[in-house]
Every structure is written in structure tokens, then in C-alpha cells.
Amino acid sequence: MLSRVAESLFWMSRYFERAENTARFLDVNFNLMLDLNSITTVDHPNYWSPLIMVMSDPEDFRAHYSEYNAHNVTDYLVFNRQNSSSIISSIGMARENARSIIESISSEMWEQLNNLYHFLQSVTPQQVHNDPYSFYKEIKNASHLFQGITDNTFSRNEGWDFVQIGKYLERADNAARLIDVKYHMLMPKRGQNLDLVKNSVDIIQWMAVLKSCSALEAFRKVYLSKIDPDNILRFLILDRTFPRSITFSICAAQEALWRISGSSLHRYTNNVDRLIGKMDAELSYTTVDDIHLQGVHDFLEDIQKGVIKVGEQLHLLYFAYHTPKIEPIDVTEGLTFTGITGGRANWSQSQQQQQQQ
Amino acid sequence: MTRLFEHYDACTDRFFDEVIAKNGVPRQHYDKMMRRFAQLSVDDIHARRQLVNIFFRNQGITFTVYGVDEGIERIFPFDLIPRIIPAPEWECIERGLLQRITALNEFLSDIYHDQKILKDKIIPADLVLGSKHFCREFVGVRPPLGVYIHVTGSDLIRDADGRYMVLEDNLRTPSGVSYMLQNRQAMKRAFPVLFDRYKVRPVDSYPQQLLRTLQEISPTQKADPKVVVLTPGIYNSAYFEHSFLAQQMGVQLTEGRDLVVNNNKVYTRTTRGLQRVDVIYRRLDDDFLDPLVFRPDSKLGVAGLINAYRKGNVALANAIGTGVADDKVIYSFVPDIIRYYLGEDPILKNVETWLPSNPKHLKYILENLDKLVVKAANESGGYGMLVGPHATQEEREKFAEMIVANPRNYIAQPTISLSRHPSFIGDSEVAACHIDLRPYVLYGKSPSIVPGGLTRVALKKGSLVVNSSQGGGSKDTWVIDI
Numbered sequence: 158m159l160s161r162v163a164e165s166l167f168w169m170s171r172y173f174e175r176a177e178n179t180a181r182f183l184d185v186n187f188n189l190m191l192d193l194n195s196i197t198t199v200d201h202p203n204y205w206s207p208l209i210m211v212m213s214d215p216e217d218f219r220a221h222y223s224e225y226n227a228h229n230v231t232d233y234l235v236f237n238r239q240n241s242s243s244i245i246s247s248i249g250m251a252r253e254n255a256r257s258i259i260e261s262i263s264s265e266m267w268e269q270l271n272n273l274y275h276f277l278q279s280v281t282p283q284q285v286h287n288d289p290y291s292f293y294k295e296i297k298n299a300s301h302l303f304q305g306i307t308d309n310t311f312s313r314n315e316g317w318d319f320v321q322i323g324k325y326l327e328r329a330d331n332a333a334r335l336i337d338v339k340y341h342m343l344m345p346k347r348g349q350n351l352d353l354v355k356n357s358v359d360i361i362q363w364m365a366v367l368k369s370c371s372a373l374e375a376f377r378k379v380y381l382s383k384i385d386p387d388n389i390l391r392f393l394i395l396d397r398t399f400p401r402s403i404t405f406s407i408c409a410a411q412e413a414l415w416r417i418s419g420s421s422l423h424r425y426t427n428n429v430d431r432l433i434g435k436m437d438a439e440l441s442y443t444t445v446d447d448i449h450l451q452g453v454h455d456f457l458e459d460i461q462k463g464v465i466k467v468g469e470q471l472h473l474l475y476f477a478y479h480t481p482k483i484e485p486i487d488v489t490e491g492l493t494f495t496g497i498t499g500g501r502a503n504w505s506q507s508q509q510q511q512q513q514q
Numbered sequence: 515m516t517r518l519f520e521h522y523d524a525c526t527d528r529f530f531d532e533v534i535a536k537n538g539v540p541r542q543h544y545d546k547m548m549r550r551f552a553q554l555s556v557d558d559i560h561a562r563r564q565l566v567n568i569f570f571r572n573q574g575i576t577f578t579v580y581g582v583d584e585g586i587e588r589i590f591p592f593d594l595i596p597r598i599i600p601a602p603e604w605e606c607i608e609r610g611l612l613q614r615i616t617a618l619n620e621f622l623s624d625i626y627h628d629q630k631i632l633k634d635k636i637i638p639a640d641l642v643l644g645s646k647h648f649c650r651e652f653v654g655v656r657p658p659l660g661v662y663i664h665v666t667g668s669d670l671i672r673d674a675d676g677r678y679m680v681l682e683d684n685l686r687t688p689s690g691v692s693y694m695l696q697n698r699q700a701m702k703r704a705f706p707v708l709f710d711r712y713k714v715r716p717v718d719s720y721p722q723q724l725l726r727t728l729q730e731i732s733p734t735q736k737a738d739p740k741v742v743v744l745t746p747g748i749y750n751s752a753y754f755e756h757s758f759l760a761q762q763m764g765v766q767l768t769e770g771r772d773l774v775v776n777n778n779k780v781y782t783r784t785t786r787g788l789q790r791v792d793v794i795y796r797r798l799d800d801d802f803l804d805p806l807v808f809r810p811d812s813k814l815g816v817a818g819l820i821n822a823y824r825k826g827n828v829a830l831a832n833a834i835g836t837g838v839a840d841d842k843v844i845y846s847f848v849p850d851i852i853r854y855y856l857g858e859d860p861i862l863k864n865v866e867t868w869l870p871s872n873p874k875h876l877k878y879i880l881e882n883l884d885k886l887v888v889k890a891a892n893e894s895g896g897y898g899m900l901v902g903p904h905a906t907q908e909e910r911e912k913f914a915e916m917i918v919a920n921p922r923n924y925i926a927q928p929t930i931s932l933s934r935h936p937s938f939i940g941d942s943e944v945a946a947c948h949i950d951l952r953p954y955v956l957y958g959k960s961p962s963i964v965p966g967g968l969t970r971v972a973l974k975k976g977s978l979v980v981n982s983s984q985g986g987g988s989k990d991t992w993v994i995d996i
Contacts (some may be wrong), residue, residue: 159772222803234598259746260761268572275571315785475785508814509747511799513686514667514840 162261163319164476165254170323172251173270176244177300179212180236184293185369186191190227192361202227206236207342211334213242223308231289232282244296245277266303273299276381291328321413322471329406330464332370336393337457339366343386358401360384366393369400370401387445395440404440411437411468417475436463516946518551518559521557522936530933531946532597543600545995550708551595557944559594562704563941566592569700575693582643590693591987593937596701597949597969598712604993607670607678607953608963610862613852615666615955618683618839620855622662624691626653626835631757636854637847641871644922645835645844646892647686648799651807653822657833658731664831665724665795666982667691667968670951672933677861679930679949683848685840687797688833690968690988691954692755695720696763697968697990713967713995720763723956723964724795729764730958731829732792739792742768744796746814756797765903769814770798775818780828793829794819801855810996842891842925871944879917879926881908886926888917902977903929932978935989937971948972950980952992965993 186208190199202225209218209225212234220235222229237243243249252274259267276295285292302323311317343359363384368372370393380388380394396402400409411433415421420430448456522847526533533544539549553811554562570589597608624631626649632639644646669681698717702709725741732739746849747769760767766782774781774788796803802812808948818989820827838844846867852860867876868886879886883902890898900913917924934946946956953967969989980986 158785159768161769162766247721253748256753257768259754260757264573271572286611322783324884415888507804508812509749511746511750511802514686514688 158261158315160476162258162476163315164472165258166261166316166319166427167323167471167476169251169254169258169270170320170345171327172254173300173303174245174249174324174327175242175331176247178302178328178335179244180293180296181210181371182208183231183234183336184289184297185365186437187227187289187293188368189362192365193358200228202226203342207338209329211338213240217290226473227475228282228286231263231285235285236282246347248274248277261316261395263306265306265310269299269303269306269478300421315417318417319475322410323408325406325413326464326468328401329403329410330401331402332393332406333457333460333464335366335369336390337454339343340386340390340453363389366501372399372401375399391445392449394457395443395445397441402439405441407433407436427474429467429474432463432467432470435466436460518554518556518942518973519577519936521949522944524946527837527947528674529931530672532672532933532935532949534852543598543996546711547596547598547708550705550711552668559938560941562594563772563938565699566594570696571760573696573759575696585784588635591963591973591986592697592700593947593973593989594701594704595936595944596619596705596990596992597935597951598992598994601715601993601995604965605875606861607951609676609861609964610680611953611963612666612961613856613858613861614680614683614755614848615663615957615961616670617852617855618666618685618848619661619663619957620841621851622833622836623660624855625838626655626662631854633849634854636850637844640819641843641847641922642838645838645841647800647835648843649835651820652833652835658826659959660721660917661731662833662836663839664727664731664833664957666832666954666955668786668955670953671865671930674931677863678951679865680848681865681930682842683840685836686733686799688952688954689755690795690952690970691756693988694954694964694966694968694991697988698966701990705845713990715995717964717966720954720964721759721986723962724759725763725765726828727956727958728793728795728831731831733829736792740790741793741795742773742791744768744770744773744794744798746802746909750797759795770802770812770814770816773816773819775822776814778818778822778825778827780816780819780822783882791828793831795831800837803830803834812887823833833874837892838940842867842889843871843922846925864928868926870917870924870926876917876921880914883914884928886909886927888913888924888926891925899979901929903931904978929978932972932980935969935971937973937987937989939973939975947975948980949976966991 186204188385193204205225205227206215208230217240218233221233221239233240233243235244238246238249247268252270255262255267255270263514273296275478276299282294296422307317307320313321315370343362363386364373367376367389372393376389376392379392389446394403395405395462397408399405412431414430414433418426418430425434427430522534524531524538525606526534526536526538527920533540533548544580559979564825567589568591575590591923618700620629629639631637632642665688667690669684670678672678693830694717697792705844725789728741729739732741741763742765743760743763745753745767755768768782769944772782773791774783776788780791780794782791801808802814804815804817804820805812805815808815819828820834823830823834846864846869849860849864852858868879870876870879879888883900886902887901892901897933900909902910932948932950935949936944937947939945939947949969949971951967953963953968955963971989972980973979973987
């Protein structure tokens with residue numbers, strides 16, 4: 158498979174997953190606000206600023222908006238084209254990547270991604286404000302449909318594996334960020350008795366975290382209704398069966414990497430496999446007590462760093478083979494999206510626009 | 515006449531109408547179509563248009579307009595009324611094009627080798643050797659099978675008497691064939707009943723034929739030579755077509771940076787290392803192919819590609835330097851070229867052409883600018899032209915200056931009243947719009963043509979410019995057995 162095609166498959170999948178996760182966070186936050194409206198207002202900044210911390214760059218947000226509230230945060234994370242991780246940017250970049258390899262994916266995959274893109278172009282902020290539930294549901298369903306279509310129409314070759322790697326690395330990274338921020342907000346304060354922490358507001362918040370990972374029902378099946386922070390960490394980080402947990406995601410990415418390289422347990426053949434194997438081993442033999450010993454924040458930060466390192470090595474091994482140095486050029490007018498981080502860049506746009514007979 | 519055609523004005527005294535004959539009744543091969551449309555209400559038409567639009571949009575069938583701010587992609591406008599060509603008429607077109615392409619290939623082979631036609635003074639040598647697209651570097655290089663133009667798309671028009679004429683030859687990287695294929699799909703979806711009533715010759719085998727042509731020119735003796743399509747990239751106006759053809763042929767779509775030349779052999783960069791390439795169907799201008807030989811600033815090409823080509827390690831379709839034969843100045847000599855190489859009279863006529871480099875012609879051109887169409891010799895896509903009767907005095911004066919300053923770079927032709935065809939302007943009105951026809955000729959071991967082509971239509975009332983970049987649309991084109 159062409160290195161460029163592999164790279165675009167990887168990023169297409171990654172950006173789509175990112176858009177889905179952003180939609181999940183926002184959706185749950187709206188629901189949470191409704192649950193809590195007896196004690197706070199929907200626009201309370203304490204409930205909106207964490208979303209920016211998870212998904213984006215607070216400094217960049219500050220450059221565009223004066224305060225954290227429902228409207229501004231939604232606008233920034235859904236519609237803002239300058240924000241490269243907004244839903245509209247993510248889907249745009251997923252689509253640009255797909256467009257550059259349109260002959261390599263199934264036409265059904267393209268149609269689905271293209272549909273979502275056009276749907277997003279047609280939605281107004283007012284519509285999202287009036288009915289956030291339907292809008293986020295639309296995004297989540299579109300993502301699920303895309304994955305289902307991919308499963309059912311895309312050959313199980315290397316390309317499929319790169320799609321899986323993109324999806325699961327992004328999911329592991331997003332989950333780590335989400336837990337990190339929520340834990341920071343809700344963690345037991347020094348000297349505080351754990352039982353006291355379990356007041357109703359915190360439980361609602363933790364339930365929101367589970368919901369944003371579609372994990373509440375699966376969690377209950379394992380831990381019944383014992384919603385305490387440790388069980389939640391155990392479930393969202395260490396569970397080996399739940400498809401949105403960090404361990405599951407890392408494990409799934411590892412399996413895809415093995416299929417590409419032919420590596421197997423304890424026998425790595427390259428640096429990517431070594432790094433992901435290390436992450437998998439650490440997660441496999443870690444307990445919640447170990448996580449506390451290291452510090453939850455540190456532990457989750459290590460996961461995010463690990464994902465970045467795997468991404469770098471993946472790039473060097475499979476995508477960057479003999480790649481000439483590409484100088485980025487200014488993006489000219491008429492382009493909806495600026496640059497595609499990782500992978501495709503808008504280089505030489507003017508030359509590409511040569512006349513066709 | 516049906517309701518849709520109630521206000522249709524064929525003006526058969528001034529124009530050749532494809533559907534309505536001089537006596538005011540539909541031509542026989544359009545009869546069934548007219549009766550079918552008679553049964554359709556405006557709502558039916560609207561519903562079918564929606565169906566087609568969704569089909570095109572979902573397939574990502576869009577093209578890019580350069581230099582426009584509002585969004586970069588547009589759906590190529592598609593007209594629901596098909597153009598129908600009866601088999602005998604088509605066979606004449608087919609013979610004419612095969613004759614023309616064969617002669618043009620001989621011409622290219624000659625001017626890149628012995629240059630007999632120049633020595634015999636059939637064409638002034640300076641016009642050929644001075645052409646922007648003449649590649650001195652390729653004199654003496656013989657492409658596989660001696661074929662230069664593997665894919666061509668000549669533009670045909672019909673004059674007021676309905677005679678087919680060649681307006682221009684596109685011998686470098688002709689585009690539009692994907693629309694021919696997709697228009698057919700859309701038409702089958704929207705009008706299955708009508709389609710069923712005609713015996714329409716299929717065009718669907720084009721991608722297979724293209725692949726076979728490309729494999730035939732492989733310089734290596736492999737059972738399954740590796741073919742790739744080379745595109746400038748996703749911002750090119752015809753990117754959809756490049757990816758579509760690659761997908762239909764089942765070959766890789768590559769950009770310049772996917773290819774690397776090592777020891778005069780071309781390889782793709784893959785996740786498993788380098789893989790040898792035998793044939794490149796390139797949709798990239800000569801200028802950008804190789805920064806070491808042509809434009810050094812090209813970021814789209816492959817360093818070393820030209821040397822690999824000269825060594826015979828890779829085939830390019832089309833060959834390099836074919837643009838000299840579709841130079842609009844050389845165009846005016848094509849009837850002579852046909853007579854010279856084949857000893858036959860041309861089956862398809864040329865449009866009368868004046869060359870400013872000839873002083874007598876120049877005088878005529880400058881005196882009659884308001885009646886003529888002036889075109890730059892080496893532009894395409896409808897850019898760089900003046901339609902005299904529709905231009906302002908100021909525009910004509912500007913062109914007059916440019917012509918005098920650089921006579922070799924222009925040609926002038928009479929304003930041909932292209933034939934007209936009923937087309938939808940909105941859902942409820944059918945008007946007569948000007949059309950042309952671009953059939954596609956493939957040339958490997960021998961030349962062949964898929965029965966049909968792209969009918970382009972100027973959807974602006976009265977406009978003569980059918981290029982998609984200038985507001986044109988297209989129609990499905992049916993070659994039918996009667």
C-alpha cells in the first residue's frame with residue numbers, strides 16, 4: 158500500500174473519531190447541566206471550561222471568546238473553523254484525507270463521510286442550541302454508521318488496520334484527557350473522607366463521565382450501582398472488554414499493528430510495536446492502587462505521551478519512507494480548511510490547479 | 515408538442531437543432547424521447563433532478579473552479595435531456611476520428627524523428643519547431659509501439675447545416691471521460707423506462723479498455739505490468755476524474771511524491787518498501803513532470819522520471835511533447851497532415867482558421883474582429899479567448915494589441931453557430947442551448963473509440979462557451995442502433 162494512502166487512512170479515521178468524542182463531551186455536558194439546574198445555571202463557567210481543557214487549547218479559546226459559557230464553548234468546539242479540533246474542522250479534515258484516497262476506500266464510506274460533511278455545512282448554531290440532543294446524536298450515529306460501513310465494505314488488508322490504529326489511538330488519547338480533567342475536578346480533597354465525596358452532585362458528574370463514553374450501562378453490569386471514583390477509574394482505564402476503555406483501545410491498536418508487521422507477543426520487530434507493547438504490558442499489570450501511587454494525573458499524562466510516541470514512530474516507519482522535505486506554503490483563499498495536521502498538507506496548491514484540457 | 519416544449523423555439527432557420535428538423539417536427543430518433551417527456555409533469559422533472567443531484571453529490575462528482583471565493587467545489591451541472599446519435603451518423607464520426615488520430619500520430623512520430631513533413635514544406639518549420647509544446651529533448655526518442663497519443667478527446671461541433679467538424683484536438687491530458695461514465699449511470703437511474711426503449715450502445719467498458727491500452731504500451735515484458743495514475747493532487751479541477759479512473763481500473767492513484775526514481779527505474783513508495791512501476795497514466799502537464807528537466811520549481815513531479823522514460827524503463831501516456839500537435843496553429847494544417855501521411859481526404863472538416871502570423875490573414879483578422887472568435891494557441895478550458903460578437907469594443911482593442919504583439923500565439927475562426935439541443939433552464943422551461951461533442955479515442959496497439967462521449971452544453975442562454983469552468987454543463991450521449 159502507498160505510504161501516502163496509509164497515512165491518509167490513519168488520519169481520516171483519527172479525525173472522525175475526534176469529532177465523535179467532541180460531540181460526546183458536549184452532549185453529556187448539556188445533559189449534566191439540565192440535571193444540575195437546581196444548583197447552578199447552564200452557563201456556569203466551571204462546567205464549560207473543562208471541555209476546552211480536554212479537547213483544545215484554552216489560550217486559543219481566550220483569543221476568540223471572553224467567557225466560558227454554553228454558547229461560546231459550543232460555538233468553538235462545533236463550528237469554529239480556526240479551531241483545528243472543532244467538529245467542523247475535524248470532519249473537514251477527515252474528508253480531505255478521504256478525498257485524496259477516494260479510490261482506495263469503498264464508495265459507501267466516502268458517501269457517508271461526505272454526507273456528514275454536507276450536513277454540517279447546513280446546520281446553524283441556533284439549531285444546535287435549540288436541540289443539542291438531536292444534533293450530537295446525529296454526529297455519533299454518523300460515526301457509528303461510518304464504522305459499520307467500514308467493517309462491512311472495506312477489505313481486511315493493511316488499509317483496514319491503519320483505520321483501526323487511527324481510531325483506537327485517538328480514542329485512548331481522548332479518554333485519558335477526559336478522565337484527567339474530570340478527576341481533577343472531582344478528586345477527593347486532602348483529608349476528606351471518601352464517603353463524603355460521594356455526594357449526589359459528584360455522583361451525577363461521574364455518571365456524566367461514564368455516559369460520555371457510552372459506558373454507564375456496561376459499568377453497572379460490572380459494578381452494579383457502586384459509582385465511586387476508583388471503580389470508575391478501573392472501568393474506564395483498565396477494563397479489557399469495554400470498547401471505549403483505554404486498555405481496550407491500546408490493545409486493539411496493538412493487534413492491528415501486529416497484523417501489519419507480523420509481530421507477536423514478546424516478539425516485536427520494530428519500534429512502534431515495542432512502544433505499544435510496553436503500554437499494553439503496563440496497563441495489563443496495573444491496579445488502581447498503582448495508579449494512585451503514581452498519581453492519577455501523572456499516569457494519564459503518561460498515556461497521552463505514550464500515544465504521541467507511538468504516533469511518531471508509526472510515521473517514521475510506515476509513512477515517511479524517503480519522503481522529500483516538504484516546505485509548507487501559504488494557504489490561499491478559497492480553501493475551507495487550513496493545513497492538515499499530520500499527513501496531508503496543502504503544499505503546491507497553485508501548481509495542482511493547472512489547466513485541464 | 516408537449517407542455518414542457520410549449521415555448522421551445524428551435525429557430526431552425528438560423529441554427530441546426532438536434533431534435534427539431536427544419537419542418538418543425540422531431541427527428542425520428544428523438545420521437546420516443548419526446549413522447550416520454552410529454553408524459554412528465556414539472557413535479558416529475560423536479561423529482562428526477564433531485565435524484566440526479568443527490569447521486570452526483572454523494573459520489574463526490576464535483577469540479578473545482580479556480581479563482582472563485584465561494585466554496586471550491588461545485589457539482590457539474592447535468593442536463594436531463596439526453597443527446598441521441600443514430601448509428602450511421604456515429605460511424606461517420608468514428609471513421610473520421612480514427613483517420614485523424616492515426617494521421618496526427620504519424621505527424622508526431624515524423625517531427626520527432628525525420629521531420630519529412632517540414633522538409634517537404636507542407637508546414638512552415640518555424641511554426642512546428644517554435645511551438646511552445648515542441649520538446650527538443652525528445653527528438654529521436656521512440657515511445658513504445660511508436661504511439662504518442664494514447665488518450666485523446668477531440669471536440670466536435672456541428673455547423674448550421676448539421677455537418678460535424680473538429681473544433682480542436684486535445685492530445686495532452688484530455689479530461690471529462692468520467693462524466694461520460696457517470697452521466698450514463700445517472701440517466702439510467704432517473705429514466706429507466708426511457709432508457710429501456712432505446713438500444714443504447716454501452717460505454718461502461720471504457721475503464722477496461724483504458725487499462726488494456728496502458729498495459730499494451732508497457733516497456734517491460736511482464737504478464738501483468740504495473741500501471742499507476744499520476745495526479746497533480748486533490749486541488750486539481752479534474753481530481754475526481756483521476757481518482758475515479760484509478761478506482762475503475764483497479765490501479766493506484768499516485769502523486770509525484772509517491773514515486774521515486776532509482777537507477778533510472780520508477781518505483782512507488784509503499785508501507786513495504788519500493789515497488790516497480792511500468793506505465794504511468796499521467797494527468798500532469800509536461801512542464802511539471804520532472805524538476806530536473808522541465809520546471810525546476812515543480813513540486814508535483816518526480817525527479818529523474820524523464821531519464822527513466824528515455825531509457826525505456828517506463829512508459830508515459832500520453833507521451834511527452836504531444837502538445838505540439840494540438841497547438842491551435844498546427845490545427846489549421848491537420849487536413850494537410852491527413853493528406854500527406856494517409857493520402858486520403860479528411861472525413862471530418864476543420865473549422866476555417868486564420869493565422870495572424872500570415873500578414874494577409876492578420877489584416878483580415880484585425881478588420882473583422884467583431885465577427886471572429888480569437889483563441890490563444892496553447893490555452894485550454896475556455897481561458898484566453900475572445901468571442902468577437904459578444905465582446906465589448908474595449909476587449910476587442912485589447913485583443914488586437916495582443917495579436918499584433920505576438921501573432922504566433924493566436925488564431926482566429928469565424929463565430930460558428932454551434933448546433934442546439936433542448937435543455938432545461940430550471941425545472942419547467944426547456945430552451946435551445948448550444949452543444950458540442952467530445953468522444954474519447956484510445957490508442958495502444960490500434961486506435962478505438964467508445965460509442966458515445968461527453969456532450970457539453972452551454973446552459974447560459976445564447977452562450978457559446980461549453981467549458982465547465984465557464985458555466986457549461988453536460989448531457990448523457992446515446993449512440994443508438996435503429
